[in-house]
Amino acid sequence: MTRPVHLGRKLVLEERVKQPNSSGGFDENWVTQGTHWVDLQPLTGRERLVSGRTVSKARYKIVCRNAPHSSPARPSPSQRFREGGRVYDVVSVSDRDAKGRYLEIIAEEGAVR
Secondary structure, X not given: OXXXXXXXXXXXXXXXXXXXXXXXXXXEEEEEEEEEEEEEEEEEEEEEEEOOEEEEEEEXXXXXXXXXXXXXXXXXXXXXXXXXXXXXXXXXXXXXXXXXXXXXXXXXXXXXX
16 A cells, blocks of 8 residues: 655756757756645665765655646656755656556656765
8 A cells, every 4th residue: 555645845847958059059957847746755875986986876756746748847757856956857757546646756866976
């Protein structure tokens, strides 16, 4: 049995947008797609050494209300959630229940030290 959903944290959904710059290349910016009240639960975490630096990653399960597939506010793996300075990259999105009331999102938060 799944535990009850408590939508007590506010996260901002963002999408990466590439815009032409004056040098003939592109600048990448993150544009807000919506705000979601979510239930955020930690899953796993790990640290590893990459090129002499410690890289830590943590996985989270994020549950939010469902949004239509055509809505820009529906999370997808090319997007991220932000909460102040914390960033959660969306890894996967699926329906949480058969009625489609909620989405279950797996996301990663990473840091380099």
